[in-house]
Amino acid sequence: MKLLSKFIFKTILGWKLVGSFPKNEKKYVLIGAPHTSWKDFMIGVLVRFATGEKLNFVGKKSLFKPPFGFIFKWLGGSPVNRQKSTNLVDAIINVFNENDEFRLAISPEGTRQYVEKWKTGFYYIAKGANVPIVMFSFDFGNKQVELSEPYYLTDDMQADFNHFYQFYKDIKGAKPSLFNNKNLL
Template identity: 75%
Template sequence: MIHRLSKFIFHTLLGWKLVGNFPTELKKYIVIGAPHTSWKDFPIAILARTVTRIKINYIGKASLFKPPFGLIFRKLGGTPVDRSKSTNLVDAIVAIFNEKDEFRLALSPEGTRKYTDKWKTGFYFIAKGANVPIVMFAFDFKNKQIVVADPYYLTDDMEKDFNHFLDFYKDIIPAKPELFNNKNLL
């Protein structure tokens, strides 16, 4: 029922389409979603995830998980993160990957909806530490599509890897183009 309703909303009411597929044969990977420039990104991502029937979790700032909406965010696969504390989040998430047989985690490499000069690198070090690939997806508002890339296995060259990410995202038009840095990610 939820799947059909999500498909109806995503495709028919909103007019969005999905280009590419999240890998079903892989049980563990990091999903990076960008450009993250609008509050609209989250509901569109949740709809796309529901349409694909792939279980993908996410983390979000702790304030989102307080009443009255906290229960909803948790039910949607979210886990709160207290960004005010200096904990080693990378190691904690790597441990989750190592403990579970199946775990897919979606993150926004920008870490905010505001303009940022550089991407956060936590997703990269989580993928390295857990030895899992990265699946990129893009919010292309101009063409009303979610674009999903094939899994990317990191090299030992961080600059090369980030250039690969930049190449994928450079022509994507987000909800608010002025908030997306498509020139340099590191």
């Protein structure tokens, strides 16, 4: 799977990977942006398999039931029980706390549509789980995926979001008009 994914990503699609996943971090939140097309998920899956990095995502518990639930688990999914009295951020923090290794891939925009401001759940998840954030870009303008070094959050949310802005400010998504890279918070 690794060789086939590399071949498709690099040779057939002509993309490249800039940077690498952190080797010394067993837990982090990976934010992928801009998320403007269904193609982003496919690029992300190819990178995951090409690098061999174990990445996770969360989904509602019902997605993980037969007959197709095994596919979501195979792709790194973890079910979250929303029926309990915890909110989604707390439920995901619990997933981090229950696992020795967990790398959550999430879109800070929360949708493929244009948004005025990013959702902040990823930020509070990283804060609550005490894990860094790694930024992952889908740069269709340069046909590359770029990864940042782990970023450890400060006590200044605006400064943290300014750091994210600097990373994503020149990135062109599959549908550039759907990415607001001027006002993340």
